Amino acid sequence: MLRRARATLGLLLGPLIAAGCAESNGCEGDWCGTAVIVGADADVLFPPTMQGDVANAIVDLVFLKLADIGADLNTLGDAGFEPRLARSWTFEDSVTIRFQLDPRARWHDGRPVTASDVEFTFEIYRDTLVNSPQRPMLDRIAAVTAADSLSVVFRFDRFYPEQFFDAVHHMRILPRHWLDTIPRRELAAHPFTRNPVGNGPYRLVRWNRGESIELAGDSTFFLGRPGLRRIIWQVVADPGVGITRLVAGEADVLNFIGTPENLARVRQAPHLRTVSYRSNQYAYIGFNFRNPARQREPHPIFAERDLRRALSMAVDRAAVVDAVLGELGTVLEGPITSFMWIWSDTLKALPFDSARARRTLEQLGWIDRDGDGVRERGGLKLAFELLVPTTSQLRRRAAVIVQEQLRRVGAAMSINELDWSTFLSRAAAGQFDAIFGAWALDPSPRQLRQYWGSPGIGGFNYQKYRSPEFDRLVERASATGDRAQALELWHRAIGVITQDAPAIWIYAPRPVAAVHRRFENVTIRSDQWAATLWTWRVSPDNLLPRDRIAVH
Amino acid sequence: MIAFVTRRLAQALLIALGVVTLTFILLHAAPGDPFAAAAESPYLSPQAIEQARRNYGLDRPLWVQYLRYVGNLARGDMGVSFSLHRPVSEALLDALPNTLLLAAAALILDFGLGITVGTLQGMRAGTRLDRTLSIVTLALFSTPVFWLGLMLLLVFSQTLGLFPVGGVTDPVLYPSLSPLGKLLDRLWHLCLPAWTLGLVGAAGTARYQRAAILEVVRQDFIRAARARGLSERAVAMRHALRNALLPTITLFGLTFPVLLSGAVLVETVFSWPGMGKLTVDAVLRRDYPLVLGATVLAALMVVLGNLLADLAYRVADPRTREER
Numbered sequence: 098m099l100r101r102a103r104a105t106l107g108l109l110l111g112p113l114i115a116a117g118c119a120e121s122n123g124c125e126g127d128w129c130g131t132a133v134i135v136g137a138d139a140d141v142l143f144p145p146t147m148q149g150d151v152a153n154a155i156v157d158l159v160f161l162k163l164a165d166i167g168a169d170l171n172t173l174g175d176a177g178f179e180p181r182l183a184r185s186w187t188f189e190d191s192v193t194i195r196f197q198l199d200p201r202a203r204w205h206d207g208r209p210v211t212a213s214d215v216e217f218t219f220e221i222y223r224d225t226l227v228n229s230p231q232r233p234m235l236d237r238i239a240a241v242t243a244a245d246s247l248s249v250v251f252r253f254d255r256f257y258p259e260q261f262f263d264a265v266h267h268m269r270i271l272p273r274h275w276l277d278t279i280p281r282r283e284l285a286a287h288p289f290t291r292n293p294v295g296n297g298p299y300r301l302v303r304w305n306r307g308e309s310i311e312l313a314g315d316s317t318f319f320l321g322r323p324g325l326r327r328i329i330w331q332v333v334a335d336p337g338v339g340i341t342r343l344v345a346g347e348a349d350v351l352n353f354i355g356t357p358e359n360l361a362r363v364r365q366a367p368h369l370r371t372v373s374y375r376s377n378q379y380a381y382i383g384f385n386f387r388n389p390a391r392q393r394e395p396h397p398i399f400a401e402r403d404l405r406r407a408l409s410m411a412v413d414r415a416a417v418v419d420a421v422l423g424e425l426g427t428v429l430e431g432p433i434t435s436f437m438w439i440w441s442d443t444l445k446a447l448p449f450d451s452a453r454a455r456r457t458l459e460q461l462g463w464i465d466r467d468g469d470g471v472r473e474r475g476g477l478k479l480a481f482e483l484l485v486p487t488t489s490q491l492r493r494r495a496a497v498i499v500q501e502q503l504r505r506v507g508a509a510m511s512i513n514e515l516d517w518s519t520f521l522s523r524a525a526a527g528q529f530d531a532i533f534g535a536w537a538l539d540p541s542p543r544q545l546r547q548y549w550g551s552p553g554i555g556g557f558n559y560q561k562y563r564s565p566e567f568d569r570l571v572e573r574a575s576a577t578g579d580r581a582q583a584l585e586l587w588h589r590a591i592g593v594i595t596q597d598a599p600a601i602w603i604y605a606p607r608p609v610a611a612v613h614r615r616f617e618n619v620t621i622r623s624d625q626w627a628a629t630l631w632t633w634r635v636s637p638d639n640l641l642p643r644d645r646i647a648v649h
Numbered sequence: 650m651i652a653f654v655t656r657r658l659a660q661a662l663l664i665a666l667g668v669v670t671l672t673f674i675l676l677h678a679a680p681g682d683p684f685a686a687a688a689e690s691p692y693l694s695p696q697a698i699e700q701a702r703r704n705y706g707l708d709r710p711l712w713v714q715y716l717r718y719v720g721n722l723a724r725g726d727m728g729v730s731f732s733l734h735r736p737v738s739e740a741l742l743d744a745l746p747n748t749l750l751l752a753a754a755a756l757i758l759d760f761g762l763g764i765t766v767g768t769l770q771g772m773r774a775g776t777r778l779d780r781t782l783s784i785v786t787l788a789l790f791s792t793p794v795f796w797l798g799l800m801l802l803l804v805f806s807q808t809l810g811l812f813p814v815g816g817v818t819d820p821v822l823y824p825s826l827s828p829l830g831k832l833l834d835r836l837w838h839l840c841l842p843a844w845t846l847g848l849v850g851a852a853g854t855a856r857y858q859r860a861a862i863l864e865v866v867r868q869d870f871i872r873a874a875r876a877r878g879l880s881e882r883a884v885a886m887r888h889a890l891r892n893a894l895l896p897t898i899t900l901f902g903l904t905f906p907v908l909l910s911g912a913v914l915v916e917t918v919f920s921w922p923g924m925g926k927l928t929v930d931a932v933l934r935r936d937y938p939l940v941l942g943a944t945v946l947a948a949l950m951v952v953l954g955n956l957l958a959d960l961a962y963r964v965a966d967p968r969t970r971e972e973r
Contacts, residue, residue, distance in 0.1 A: 131821060133820070133821060138922075140732060140733060140734060141733070141734045141735075143734075146734060225700055225704075226704065228697055228700045228701050228704055229697070230697045232696070232697060232700075233696050233697065282704075285729075285734050286729045286734050286735055286736065290734060290735075291735060303824070305817075305818075305820075306740070306743045306744075306922060307743070307744065307747075307922020307923075307926070307927070308816060308817050308818065308820065308922055309816075309820035311820065311824070329820045329821060331816065331820050332816075332920060332922065333815065333920045334916070334917045334918075334920045334926060335917065335918075335920075338814065338815055338918070338920055341802065341806070341807055341814050342814045342815070344807070345806065345807055345810065345814055347813065347814055488933075516681070516933060517681075517933060517934075518680070518681030518682060518683070518933065518934065518935045519679075519680040519681045521681070521682065522680050522681045522682045523680070525682070555695070556695035557695065643821045643822075646821060646822065646825055647825065648824075649824035649825050
């Protein structure tokens with residue numbers, strides 16, 4: 098019956114649909130390969146204003162930086178950085194870097210990439226009308242000047258060890274000849290942002306909104322022909338649907354499997370394999386240091402350091418990770434993850450010790466006098482509300498487990514699930530007792546300032562945690578060029594914050610990608626998973642029919 | 650007829666203005682910030698969020714924003730989407746054909762299947778066939794549309810491999826297909842979402858149609874037709890069905906908004922890039938211009954759907970023409 102149904106449908110549709118596929122055997126020599134990647138849709142494909150992960154991945158293939166961070170994600174000096182549009186660079190003095198552009202670099206319309214493009218790119222990224230999210234990260238660059246057609250000079254307002262990282266990491270170079278006549282106010286919504294002309298290993302072929310984004314390899318790419326001829330992002334509304342497509346053989350890659358259920362489905366598919374990489378994301382339960390009703394006053398519960406430490410020790414984070422993520426997560430030991438160069442497995446958060454947590458609470462005067470299971474002190478119950486975004490299934494699950502663990506030591510945590518936008522608004526306004534937050538990091542440890550330091554209060558330091566010792570150590574570490582010394586200072590800073598317990602450090606997801614087995618040379622960089630996608634390839638022996646279809 | 654249509658179109662504009670005003674107030678009253686939605690990312694800073702608010706005029710008083718929006722809308726400018734960084738009209742025009750295609754296919758299935766089954770049941774009321782179909786239609790009518798979609802996906806896509814898992818076209822093959830191939834590819838991708846939406850609707854329509862037929866078959870003119878020796882098929886098709894269609898035509902006008910709202914879930918399950926998905930995402934991101942644009946468009950579509958139903962009613966029932 099089933100065979101007959103399939104045959105009937107195949108007979109009806111197969112020849113008709115394939116009637117248009119006369120050119121399906123369109124491989125040129127040994128250059129074949131199509132990767133179908135499932136994911137969300139992009140917002141824009143304009144490097145200064147794009148924000149989503151998909152846009153980031155695509156832009157990584159279409160636009161190059163002057164140099165790219167190495168596999169070890171070092172951000173001090175220029176160690177490990179690989180040449181891209183810049184063939185070489187020299188440090189002329191403590192505040193000046195001169196880049197020499199590769200004369201072979203071309204835009205996809207055939208024009209050469211010049212120093213004038215780099216100068217123009219800096220102007221665009223710094224323009225308030227364009228309002229690039231990266232603009233504040235370029236604050237310390239005083240000027241970018243084209244010295245001649247192929248050399249460009251970056252001047253900084255002062256010396257600091259991550260100058261080179263800031264010069265090359267945040268900006269992807271843009272074509273002046275396409276953009277300089279467009280009024281800056283109109284640039285963010287200009288058609289170029291949806292149909293860009295780049296300089297990378299792939300060019301954009303088409304973007305069918307909500308459906309797919311297709312890239313074609315540039316066979317003349319100056320750093321070598323990309324391994325795959327065609328890359329297609331297929332838009333799926335839901336990761337579960339993406340997994341179904343992978344399992345059904347309709348797609349090849351999903352960069353973040355996400356849940357143990359999805360991992361189990363992938364493992365059952367013999368044509369798929371998994372590739373792990375290091376996480377740049379973490380999730381934490383942050384305590385508000387200020388009273389949400391009267392923000393000039395300290396929080397009635399969480400202002401007390403020992404109370405926060407007791408609550409932290411009451412949570413068995415390993416059990417939470419095990420229940421929610423299984424092998425797809427690790428216990429978080431502080432406000433950084435293993436993908437940063439400053440990470441060390443010697444860093445440890447407060448251990449799980451519920452007996453000690455109970456003792457501490459009693460010593461602090463939090464005692465359950467009325468026998469309702471919730472401790473109180475001076476008429477105040479040890480009860481608070483945790484905000485959780487409805488968009489995060491993992492955080493919602495973890496919150497319930499933490500709630501139960503806290504209940505066992507006499508703390509009542511209610512869970513308030515809010516939609517994403519409301520969650521962030523309340524977090525930014527300080528209208529919360531505790532939030533189940535998460536951060537995705539870039540490779541620079543300086544971000545600790547904005548997320549947990551005093552300079553971040555009023556910004557992303559939603560908890561309003563303030564520690565002069567932590568701030569001082571972060572400033573010193575950021576200013577230290579010596580790697581060993583900087584590492585020691587960063588570890589001391591992290592030691593201060595983990596002991597202060599402004600948050601319970603819950604988990605870092607362990608990213609695992611699902612990849613079709615026919616791909617070779619598969620590597621994934623932890624900060625930008627698609628950065629090395631252009632080096633993947635398919636052996637001629639393993640080609641599928643879709644690998645042979647020409648780009649139209 | 651022209652005066653009637655003109656009057657209804659003028660009413661449609663007033664309704665659209667009311668919808669814009671109400672949506673504008675509700676959107677701004679709802680908690681949440683359109684530019685905070687990308688936070689938790691290393692690519693955003695508080696300064697950038699503030700600058701974006703200024704660039705899009707959200708730092709101005711609410712009444713200024715409202716008057717500016719309505720003024721621009723009157724000139725056909727729906728603004729620029731905060732989240733997609735493109736004109737709202739372009740984003741809607743991209744999504745609208747997909748929604749209309751899905752809704753049209755679902756409507757055809759809904760009414761084609763619903764009227765057929767309902768008429769069959771009505772003409773054979775009380776038989777085993779009628780009872781069986783009643784149970785089936787009741788079950789289908791009670792089925793959540795997203796669940797039905799997932800089940801159809803599980804059976805026909807993942808298990809049997811007969812249909813694609815989702816999407817509008819095959820992104821690998823489609824660009825290289827002939828025009829006929831492209832058409833077939835689209836239809837192939839349309840099948841499961843249209844059946845999902847159409848089946849649930851058809852179950853409801855069948856129950857309406859059955860009741861309408863039962864009402865009509867008791868009338869004298871049906872008895873007279875049978876007395877004249879007409880076959881049951883002729884009685885059903887020529888006399889009962891035509892008269893029983895009037896309530897179903899009313900249902901058509903009511904079905905259109907239901908299809909639009911049902912399409913949100915179907916579009917999500919089948920990754921179908923239509924208006925529903927676009928609107929829900931826009932609401933979640935507090936993308937004010939896109940939500941307002943989509944709401945205006947949806948309101949106009951609903952009004953037009955009702956207008957079409959009224960016109961069809963006037964065609965089917967001459968008495969309504971005289972009354973007006």
